[in-house]
Amino acid sequence: MSEAMNLYQERSNRIFKTINLEQADRVPVLGTYGTWSAYYAGYTPAQVDIDLDKCAKASVKVANDIPVDMLHMVSNKPAALLQSLGSKSYNYLSKDNIVQYSDEQAGMMSEDEYPEFNKDPLRFIVEKILPRKFAELAKSSPAKDVALARGAMHFAIYGAKSGGITGALAQQGMPLLGDGLLIHPMDLIADMYRGIKGMFGDMRRRPEEVLEAIEALLPVILRFGMGQVHMVPPKATPKVLFLPMHLPTMMKLADFDKFYWPAFKKMMDFFAAQNVCVLGFYEGDWSRYYDHLQELPAKKSFGWFEHANFKEIKQSLKDTMCIVGLFPATLLQYGTEQECIAKAKEILDIMAPGGGYIFATDRELIAAQDGKSENIIAVNKFVMEYGIY
Amino acid sequence: MEEKLLISWSEILKQHPELADQDPAIGMSWDMGQEMVFSYLFMLAIF
Numbered sequence: 001m002s003e004a005m006n007l008y009q010e011r012s013n014r015i016f017k018t019i020n021l022e023q024a025d026r027v028p029v030l031g032t033y034g035t036w037s038a039y040y041a042g043y044t045p046a047q048v049d050i051d052l053d054k055c056a057k058a059s060v061k062v063a064n065d066i067p068v069d070m071l072h073m074v075s076n077k078p079a080a081l082l083q084s085l086g087s088k089s090y091n092y093l094s095k096d097n098i099v100q101y102s103d104e105q106a107g108m109m110s111e112d113e114y115p116e117f118n119k120d121p122l123r124f125i126v127e128k129i130l131p132r133k134f135a136e137l138a139k140s141s142p143a144k145d146v147a148l149a150r151g152a153m154h155f156a157i158y159g160a161k162s163g164g165i166t167g168a169l170a171q172q173g174m175p176l177l178g179d180g181l182l183i184h185p186m187d188l189i190a191d192m193y194r195g196i197k198g199m200f201g202d203m204r205r206r207p208e209e210v211l212e213a214i215e216a217l218l219p220v221i222l223r224f225g226m227g228q229v230h231m232v233p234p235k236a237t238p239k240v241l242f243l244p245m246h247l248p249t250m251m252k253l254a255d256f257d258k259f260y261w262p263a264f265k266k267m268m269d270f271f272a273a274q275n276v277c278v279l280g281f282y283e284g285d286w287s288r289y290y291d292h293l294q295e296l297p298a299k300k301s302f303g304w305f306e307h308a309n310f311k312e313i314k315q316s317l318k319d320t321m322c323i324v325g326l327f328p329a330t331l332l333q334y335g336t337e338q339e340c341i342a343k344a345k346e347i348l349d350i351m352a353p354g355g356g357y358i359f360a361t362d363r364e365l366i367a368a369q370d371g372k373s374e375n376i377i378a379v380n381k382f383v384m385e386y387g388i389y
Numbered sequence: 390m391e392e393k394l395l396i397s398w399s400e401i402l403k404q405h406p407e408l409a410d411q412d413p414a415i416g417m418s419w420d421m422g423q424e425m426v427f428s429y430l431f432m433l434a435i436f
Binding site for chain 2: 087122133151172181201220227
């Protein structure tokens, strides 16, 4: 086995042993550098979205320069696909910037369309939502048919290029954590079709229709997850799907119990049964939901947490899931090297004993100023030495 | 009867319950071309 493959195996084993709540040789370090990687390599996020070869170069540069055990995912959006279909949601105003998302486009479904959506969500999406989201798909045939085919070509190229980036990283001995993306049905409806404001109104005015929509969309999302799992080449370790969540920390507990939790629990149980490991991104402060999270299948998922009391989260979830994150990204931006290392030590002293903790920032780094590279490198080196068991 | 766009995952599992316990790492036996069309359409739905 080559040196790079040995390194790949060693890093991967360290991460997955920790996910399995075992104590590895040391605390693993996960790179969560998102579109920051593009700036670090001298590009803009728009440039790496448009030219995936640049994305590959940026990813490999991060893998070679920054001491990490694994990168959480390669961060880019399929610009060619979005542009070729005339996306109204994502706009590339300039190659010198980042893609802009227009929340104005979040309300693509009116409140009286729930019954039609609930009858067959996939059909509604294809026939109603897509022409509203993409200008080219609103044209009449054959223009829209050609556009859909052109988009499919870009989708295939995007998939192939993304696979190439994974391969290029593997040649450097660097594994990638994420194999695909999931979204909770309620987050999808709120983010993309009804808007956050619309969804909170719907919960009050038409709760039964919202519940029906969540239930109708759930099998479609499970299928989307499994499709990604099967398109990724076989691995020795479980496949990982990334699940960012948006609404829960804005919801009342009673609404969370009624609308969000049942579908979330079904999703987590389903993928656990398929031996697919879900990385939930628990945005904000989830401490009031720790009792719920204890009901998830033990060792079958892991959680990337943003804000938490270190002792409380360790005590509450140590038998259920591996904890990722917690290191404040703002410190990498504004703190000194010494302040960053002191915070890392504080976290490790509580979270590291017994295993089950992966060191990472509390959120993905997005802008160039989100982290000074010298701080990131110093902290990661410290964790790799101080975190030895 | 209305033409179906794609067969749903739940219907596939109803017809082939043996797939529910299959290890995903070794791949599945259903039509991967259809799954790619589904993934393409749904990716457009979430972007």
